[in-house]
Amino acid sequence: MTSDRLQRFRDRLSLPLIAAPMFLVSGVELVVAACRNGVIGSFPTVNCRSTEQLEQWLGEIATRLQQHADQTGRKAAPTCPNLIVHRSNTRLEEDLAVLLRHRPEIVITSVGSPAPVLKPLHDAGALVMADVASIRHAERAAEAGADGLVLLTAGAGGQTGWLNPFAFVRAVRAFFDGIIVLAGGISDGCALHAAEVLGCDLAYMGTKFIATRESMADDRHKQMLVDSSADDILLTTAFTGLQTSMLKPSIVAAGLDPDDLPARGAIDIGKDIDVTARENRPKRWRDIWSGGHSASGVTDVLAVDDLVARTIAEYRGAGGR
Structure with a gap:
């Protein structure tokens, strides 16, 4: 399945793949390395400490990817900022203004309807893809005019979906002819090709990109993924209030029992009377690390160049073009 809306980028992609936007993980080095290797590089705008840093x-x-194009004669894959559209993002308007000035080719919206930002982003020439975790959310985003849908499925790292990817993709493809991106469980090129056969245009790869030299993740997080498998991923609401895939070993290292966690969203809510206790409390994302079911496919910490080359070989070996 190849949406016509992706044709403008097709000759710039080595794989139908997005390096997933990951909180506190995706930064300049990871995005640049992904894009110059023909993989769409994405990052949450909230990874920047300020709107000024987002501009930087x-x-x-853009400068580094243009230098790459000048040196190689090949234009890099698109850069794809990820915009949190939920009201909790107090920088939404400011970050949107920055994106409009830089005119990104693709933008992913998260945690809410893309409707409020669709027109200005479309006017700036961007394709807008919305992440969704249910059929109803997919229908609403499609009705709003999203160019693509990122389907958050069971097995994705961090805040995740719960639907089976086979059922979810086929149900959405029945009513949506735009871009479909599968998020969850893509651990190698074979899985990527399978996503295409299923009816997807692109897929996220997140967990394996955490364990790259260019990611901003703590080195201990990267090594923990190498040492872990899918059995070490825990789906819990304890840290964010939403279903979130976290690494059990990081929970244990923080002094917590994965089998006896507090109630929904009770950890890190910042309501301790004792200031010292509040400061020492384990922090989600900083101390409690995320990972997806594809942790079983993380066997070493690689440079992005090597990860993409390996994935291309796997993809072609599985029948991908």
């Missing part, structure tokens, strides 16, 4: 990141990414 986008400028640096």
Whole structure:
């Protein structure tokens, strides 16, 4: 399945793949390395400490990718900022204004309807893809005019979906002819090709990109993924209030029992009377690390160049073009 909306980028992609936008993990180095290897590089705008830093990141990414194109004669894959559209993002309007100035080719919206930002982003020439975790959310995003849907399925790292990817993709493809991106469980090129056969245009790969030299993740997080398998991933609401895939070993290292966690969202809510206790409390994302079911496919910490080359070989070996 190849959506016509992706044709403008097709000759710039080595794989139908997005390096997933990951909180506190995706930064300039990871995005640049992914894009110059023909993989769409994405990052949450909230990974930048300020709107000013977002401006700097986008400028640096664009400059380095243009230098790459000048040196190689090959234009890099698109850069794809990820915009949190939920009301909790107090920088939404400011970050959107920065994106409109830089005119990214693709933008992914998360945690809410893309409707409020669709027109300005479309006017700026961007394709807008919305992440969704249910059939109803997919229908609403499609009705709003999203160019693509990122289907969050069971097995994705971090805040995740719960639907089986086979059922979810086929149900959405029955009513949506735009871009479909599968998020969850893509551990190698064979799985990527399977996603295409299922009816997807692109897929996320997140967990394996955490364990790259260019990611901003703590080195201990990277090694923990190498040492872990899918059995070490725990789906819990304890840290965010939403279903979130976390690494059990990081929970244990923080002094918590994965089998006896507090109630929904009770950890890290910042309501301790004792200030010292609040400061020492394990922090989600900083101390409690995420990972997806594809942790079983992480066998070493690689440079992005090597990860993409390996994935291309797997993809072609499985019958991908």
